Amino acid sequence: MRFSDFPFLRYLPFLLLGIFLGKSGIHVEWELLAISLIGVSFLFGFLVIHRKSMKTRSILAYFQLLLLGLFCESFQREFVSGQSQVAINQGYIAEVQEYDLQKPNSFQNLLSLRFIQTEDEWLPAGGNILVYHQSEKPLNPGDLIWVREKPEEVPSPVNPHEFDYRGYLAKQGIYYRQFLGENFTLIEQNAGFDFSFLMVYWRKEMATMLSRHIQHEKAQQIALALLLGQKQELDRDTKKAFSEAGVMHVLAVSGLHVGILVGVLLLLIKPLKLKKGPKRFYLIGVLLVIWIYAMLTGMAPSVIRASVMFSLLTLGQLRERRPSIFNILAFSAILMIVLDPDVIFEVGFQLSYLAVAGIVLIQPLIARLWLPQTVITEYFWQLASVSIAAQLATFPLSIYYFHTFPTWFLLANMIVIPLTFISMQLGIPLMMVGWIESLGNFLGFITELFLRLEIWVLDGFKELPFSSFQFLTISVYGMLAVWMLLLLWAAWENYPKKRIIRFAAILLVGWVIKTGIDQVNYPDRQLVLYSSERGWFLDYWENESLYSWNHQVDPENLDFLVKPNRIQNQWKNFPKPLAVYKNQAGLLYFPSLDLKVDSKKKIFFGSPTQRGKLQYWTNGKWQAESNRDSLSLEGKSYRILF
Structure with missing residues (x-):
């Protein structure tokens, strides 16, 4: 395995470097960066056409990526700062973006600014406002409303290491919040068509259909999270049960979910043995379904990553080639980062890619440690090795952000993942044919049984002793040291062992020294x-x-x-x-x-x-x-x- 075999993996660090340079304070106007990027691209094209020095072309190519990173960060900063600096001193007109979400004493919704009121006129504006209202009449996507009172800015965290709710909302383009009560005026219902509203409408209709066929409250919540990515419906106890068991990842629509969807679609045509032409049209249809499902579930980082991966694998089938998983991972990351540079700092993005990287690099090494003799033990050993590999790659980041470690994660994953797999295998057909009442009732009943079994299993894990280690911490240096040691393990068979051992020893000594210095400098x-x-x-x-x-x-x-x-x-x-x-x-x-x-x-x-x-x-x-x-x-x- 040579690094040169994975071009997109080589491109990714230079793009990241450009973004981090922009974040670190190197601020250049995005227009100037755009002109520079175009100029360097023309120069690169000239060198390629005239077959000039390969070394010069390589340097220019990587410089292009660095400029692209700087451009993306600068453009994003300009766009975001323009929204965050909108001063709303009076009333405003906004468009409703979602259906109402029931809260204990009100309804939550998201508004997109259209105009803000000044002393003399109405001015166009952008940005989002999180609102809570108590109107008996629901707000629907596309409605235009007029609010007379100004909203409040989302406050910054006041206390040390407190969750940065302001930063969390800012990543979604939300800088204001407001409790409306009933103090707003509906100007126009369903003011304009938007494709995103169509997705929101379909999501609501599917959620209503699933809720009709799955009656049990908690099973209903899990079904909406598994199939439609609607985790906001989960109650606190259910989230805690999944989190403490170490299986929260199954609720995030990701490779497991998209993979099952693609598997079901490909299974349908297997008996037909389609020829090359019809098969290509069908695979193009599969690509469309993948991205419609991604939009339907909210386009979370894990969904986009999985959708890009399975799209490339499907395209590989069209061309009768199988692309490298490393290139697929790197390409999907580059695509997401170019579209939204701030996605790098989202926990979901980081955990998603770390988990897949751990499975790809570490799982084969773990699986090799034991060779089961039966099909059943082979299945469970493969499942266990995947869980261990993903946990090894993600636990430093999980501890850094959440300060917990699930003790029974391995056993929980070996039970919950198969149950989730079966629930998904039933749930996806339910989404397709649930409009037929008899079929929907039948599939809904069986799906609910497996989801209730999953809930029962998770409740059992809560009763086990030492269900999780709490109040854990790890430094940034500690995280990097763990990941470097895992990379050295993955490189053990392909690189000189003496060099790997020497580098690992340096890492461990550096970790010990850094920890000691931190302890000495800690105030008494x-x-x-x-x-x-x-x-x-x-x-x-x-x-x-x-x-x-x-x-x-x-x-x-x-x-x-x-x-x-x-x-x-x-x-x-x-x-x-x-x-x-x-x-x-x-x-x-x-x-x-x-x-x-x-x-x-x-x-x-x-x-x-x-x-x-x-x-x-x-x-x-x-x-x-x-x-x-x-x-x-x-x-x-x-x-x-x-």
């Missing part, structure tokens, strides 16, 4: 002051012990306000209470910190000798703050290093 004492819309919270770390105080913060909110910082710092989850009493002025006084807090979230410091280095949290990191006698916890969190 620190105080973190968390902010909340209602109340405030203190964490004080001293001598390997954690002390805390909660003032009127809802305990349910601690999981996303306080817990992320504790996990990141590897602090114990059950702290001791801080000593506190109320003085004559009505202030809360913490004697161990020489600190007072009033009813308006204002902190008063005592003796200057007790004060440490003051920092505040902004843009995902701690920044130095000038020392002062007092500060306010309204909309800001602080850290004091003693």
